[in-house]
Amino acid sequence: MIGRINHIAIAVPDLAAASTRYRDLLGARVGEPQALPEHGVIVVFVDTGNAKVELMAPLGEDSPIAGFLEKNPAGGMHHMCFEVRDIATATQRLVAGGARVLGDGRPRTGAHGLPVIFLHPKDFDGVLIELEEIGEG
Ligand SMILES: CC[C@H](C(=O)O)C(=O)SCCNC(=O)CCNC(=O)[C@H](O)C(C)(C)COP(=O)(O)OP(=O)(O)OC[C@H]1O[C@@H](n2cnc3c(N)ncnc32)[C@H](O)[C@@H]1OP(=O)(O)O
Numbered sequence: 001m002i003g004r005i006n007h008i009a010i011a012v013p014d015l016a017a018a019s020t021r022y023r024d025l026l027g028a029r030v031g032e033p034q035a036l037p038e039h040g041v042i043v044v045f046v047d048t049g050n051a052k053v054e055l056m057a058p059l060g061e062d063s064p065i066a067g068f069l070e071k072n073p074a075g076g077m078h079h080m081c082f083e084v085r086d087i088a089t090a091t092q093r094l095v096a097g098g099a100r101v102l103g104d105g106r107p108r109t110g111a112h113g114l115p116v117i118f119l120h121p122k123d124f125d126g127v128l129i130e131l132e133e134i135g136e137g
């Protein structure tokens with residue numbers, strides 16, 4: 001069911017500083033900031049060729065990563081995103097297997113303009129998992 005790792009997300013307290021570190025210290029290809037108010041974050045994608053790193057900072061009052069950063073003020077790895085071909089089928093299979101799909105259980109449009117869902121970290125060994133539908137591509 002799951003395919004490639006699409007991205008590994010890091011919640012950061014300072015997006016500009018984190019972007020500069022990846023660009024200047026690690027010599028990585030760093031994209032432009034992308035505000036995602038509907039998700040309560042502003043993100044920068046770092047392209048490593050085989051996957052991406054999603055640097056994320058809170059955006060707005062009730063960001064879903066605010067609590068995470070309170071517990072981890074210096075930042076930390078936040079979630080892993082795997083690619084799937086069919087997110088509806090994946091959702092059905094996961095719910096049938098007892099996994100919790102976060103939110104209202106339906107896909108939302110993610111940073112890449114594709115449908116995504118999130119799975120509760122307590123159901124996957126303490127790791128928040130995101131699934132992104134890349135279709136038949
Ligand atoms: C979709 C756009 C973009 C993209 O790539 O396309 C993004 O990725 S946006 C990313 C930001 N959005 C989300 O993360 C949405 C899904 N996340 C959530 O719904 C919440 O963050 C949730 C439910 C995972 C945690 O919410 P909250 O922190 O408010 O709840 P708790 O503090 O009660 O946490 C419950 C329990 O889970 C542990 N926890 C929280 N976050 C994480 C995490 N990232 N990884 C691992 N574990 C996490 C937390 O410590 C609590 O554990 P406990 O033992 O009870 O203390």
Ligand SMILES: [Co+2]
Nearest residue numbers: 009054081130
């Ligand atoms: Co993500």
